[in-house]
Amino acid sequence: MARLRYLEALRKALRDEMIRDDSVIVLGEDVEAGARGMTTGLRKEFGAERVKDTPISEAGFVGFATGAALVGKRPVVEFQINTMIFQSFDQVVNQAAKFHLMSGGEFRVPVTYVFAASGAAFGNAAQHSDHPYPYLLHAGVKTVMPATADDAYGLMLSAIRDDDPVALFSPALIQGRRAEVPDEPTAVPLGVGRVRRPGGDVTVVAAGPTIPIALRVADKMAAEGIELEVWDPRSLLPLDRDGIARSVTKTGRLAVIDDANRTCGFAAEVAAFAASELFGHLRAPVQRVTRADVPISFSLPLEAAALPTAETLEKAIRATLAGSAS
Amino acid sequence: MARLRYLEALRKALRDEMIRDDSVIVLGEDVEAGARGMTTGLRKEFGAERVKDTPISEAGFVGFATGAALVGKRPVVEFQINTMIFQSFDQVVNQAAKFHLMSGGEFRVPVTYVFAASGAAFGNAAQHSDHPYPYLLHAGVKTVMPATADDAYGLMLSAIRDDDPVALFSPALIQGRRAEVPDEPTAVPLGVGRVRRPGGDVTVVAAGPTIPIALRVADKMAAEGIELEVWDPRSLLPLDRDGIARSVTKTGRLAVIDDANRTCGFAAEVAAFAASELFGHLRAPVQRVTRADVPISFSLPLEAAALPTAETLEKAIRATLAGSAS
Amino acid sequence: MSRRGANGAIGLEPELAISLYRTMRLVRRFEETCVDLVKDNEIAAVVHESIGQEAVAAGVTAALGARDYLTSTHRGHGHILGRGADPTRVMAELMGRTTGTNRGRGGSMHVGAPDLGILGANGIVGAGTPIAVGATWAARTDGGDSVCAAFFGDGAINQGVVHEAMNLAVIWDVPVIFCCENNLYAVTTSLSDMTGVPIIERAGGVGMPVTSVDGMDPGAVHDAMVEATARGRRDGTPSFIEFRTYRYSGHHTAEAATGVDYRSDAEMESWRRRDPLVTWPERLAAGGILAAGGKEAIDAEVEALIAESVRFARNSPWPEPAEVLDLAYAGGAGDGFPATTWGGT
């Protein structure tokens, strides 16, 4: 076991897989120099054929990765900025994600898309602060967002080994955090959530950067005797619905805190699932704590006001305990 | 009043606005010849400066429209195929949709995006059958999907007159249907829903191509004495939540049938809204009837199996009446 | 690849020259049959006919070797059949049957075949080009000499991603042959309104060898491809070839119903006079390559094959609705995918 930062854990997972499997290659802007940290040193270790800087051609290099995957490579594509998925949107959702089915199962597209430093981070402004995973979820792209270094390590392994496209979000606000990471490759399977803190009163579904927020609120409310169960799906698609169901069956109350936009976001999906499948267990309105559905302003007070916070989560939890919509 | 087809109503609205307002222009692939029907004859009537065929450069011409809008035009952009939004995704969600806020309110982007013949339509296969409005909803782009010719007319007027980007979906499966359309320009405001059929037992939220399905099921179940209230939001963002609330307060039961993907889709948004804001009025699980979250196969039996149908809606309604998740 | 023999005007090995005719004939009759099947609702939606453009498909594919790749377009039957896909399985695909190349999941615009290196036809203009570059690059990392024919139309030249893909091929030495079928139109729009310069200048500006050839002459097409593939195999150079051609039909089978009108009769007539299905066998006959009755024998053989394809497709089973989720993911759509509880089946 070594205590690694989240970003180091991603790098270790990538490196371990590259050692284990020759077909793993890395593509992206400035991956040779390792501008984003995940790929530092890999060019030197694995050479020019396996670690390639790309031009600023997101649609082009995502399509390139698809093609390489079709004939046996396992490309890991790093998006330097979260919203760069938009440039390559057709290549991801209309090509890579549909290729297997369209080909009648003849082709597979084992590509991993890594979103480096995703989400907002103190002044990145409207075009660099998105957390665009709901777009991918809607498109049916497998998507994970680890919250801790150990999960970052284990989910990165699974993402690379998966035979479908998998998106991995590495949120800016947490990728400096540390955790114990096993020395031996230990994959965390897709679709298996994790209780971050057990509790019997309210289930709080959180993911990625909202995990520390949820834990903070849980600590605070525990002092009042209110026990939150902080439940981390880790993988947003596939989603461990059974795990959510187990928790909500116990608590009867559900709040979802999520760092993406509100409308048609991940929180909406979890709330909708609960409204259908867990209705009989719910004793109070489901709470959605999300972004404010407005582009993120540069100015810090406005950025903070648009993001989900401990205060809004606490308010929502008190509302659900009082049995009212927030 | 004239009895017009949906597509004719769109064309009439566009033409009426072009007559009324010189700043309205039309851009898109093959709009001069009117390959998609909405723009037939407009080039001849309004000339080359106002009706422009574009190259197959979706990102380019969407950006062009944004620029033209910034300096006073009201461009109407026709996407020849629904998924062409993917090519221009950055220009829509990261540029046009954010421009007003990013500029501190100094600029406006009054562009209308029309999605001609959107959705699936008997054999268009995986890349041409999407109904991509949830992507736009998540991005905060105002979005309407009229179900009838009169609403097509009225919402098109509102879309063009709006000072923000507005997306209008014209579903392939219903754009041949007829309705009475007023001779005088009568705008339908964004954000106001409409009861398509009143009923007291179950609220069925449907939109666009699922309206005829919902009405069919309502007819059928009425014979058994079950009265569905078919409620058409018409505009998906802004969403007439008060209208949905009124209906659900009355019926206590909600089913949503929607022609987009399930995960993080429009049905998820409506269900999540109900789970939070209408929880106290709900007497049974909310039902989501959607696509199956799988790329649409070419082969017709598989296409049909992936789409929301009258049968699945009926099943869902019976489930909600029985108080169970479907 | 067969190079020029000593046959005067034709200049190709007789066997190859004849097989080019056979391919063109197969594609023509296959598509004419498709048009009928669309009319009869036996093929769903529309098909985009390449009738008139067969010489390009035949000439390009004849120049490819066994380990080479191909990406195709919405107008791709010729590419696929030329490459050697079994017409019965392609027809079954177009008729949505489980015996189709894509088990009925793809249809006309998505035919693919790993064993033939056909990395999918594509319904999205230009989208196949970066995929072609990536696949070809990957195939060569273990020392192979694969090349790839990436097809697209004149309209695709204005898609940003095509430009990006061409640049990737240039900077990474990936021998994709960018095969641009210039049939003068993208749906109703005329190429000359949509670009300011000849199409090959656009590609030349990215830094690869470009050439423009008569796309109504399968021999000329083939020769240009032989040169480009040889260069590509040798030193990884990508190439761009413009094939000047023409589609005799509308953009697709439903065009007539839309009432659009964008081509003059004179223009259409002038191109019809150059129909490779007529001119090529005439040249072969004049050059003594095709003996009396030779054409008729090929035509009859093709006819039988087409008839068999339709018969095979008609007798093939439809997919079952219950299979709808089976191919959503390579590992199947198990627990955790909303699809599994969406309630449809």
Add this chain to the structure above:
Amino acid sequence: MSRRGANGAIGLEPELAISLYRTMRLVRRFEETCVDLVKDNEIAAVVHESIGQEAVAAGVTAALGARDYLTSTHRGHGHILGRGADPTRVMAELMGRTTGTNRGRGGSMHVGAPDLGILGANGIVGAGTPIAVGATWAARTDGGDSVCAAFFGDGAINQGVVHEAMNLAVIWDVPVIFCCENNLYAVTTSLSDMTGVPIIERAGGVGMPVTSVDGMDPGAVHDAMVEATARGRRDGTPSFIEFRTYRYSGHHTAEAATGVDYRSDAEMESWRRRDPLVTWPERLAAGGILAAGGKEAIDAEVEALIAESVRFARNSPWPEPAEVLDLAYAGGAGDGFPATTWGGT
């Protein structure tokens, strides 16, 4: 626009030549101040300095007229200030205050100003170019003669949308001057690894006049722009100008912390010797255009302006959290927008 006077080596009107220096000095000192403010957390996140590239901003903007337009980039302070934006309001924007050009909503990468025709800086590489084409086209539909300077970097040449935008300008006769600041790098990647041909060939292939000029010489920059804008006004021709320049700083203020290393000391040194902030005033002095003490007077004036900008910004109010939704939509975010019930404020 001032054209060449009779001043020998410089060849520009003295007033213009001096104002080019003033602009460069303003941009340099503004950005040096920004770097300090970022260090002190008075400016959030990062700024992308254009230090070293000031001659391009000064020369290009000096050639624009009142009704012309400009689109800028992530590295855009020079473009904005050159165009005449009030440094106090730009500084207030960078410090997130309500008195900023964008009321604090935009920050460094999004500065815009309708009254100056500044259609936004852009954080997305290349994304401003089609916006520039559309705006310029629209502005000319009522007979005006506007042109537009659309800035982007060498790295942007590989974005598909830039290619699409250039083509739109060509086919629709829209006089956008595509101003490519070639500073040899995109973050850490070297242009020479990312394109197979000189950058101007890429643009030339689309069909517009191209030229490459010394981007360390504001006079040369200005002259090239004057030629391009005159041609554009006259007949709608777009142009592409490569400005060969260099950034003395890292990609942005946080680069040093990442430990990347991609430029040689010798290379940096050679470009530093050509610093326009040194060479240009020397030339002006040598040509007798800048009298003794003239430079110092400008420098002092600029210093006062910068100090005043920082003072103004510091004394300006922050936006209130409660305003968070105000500018979500042009008509406000009323009923029906989830934003209004998201529970945050």
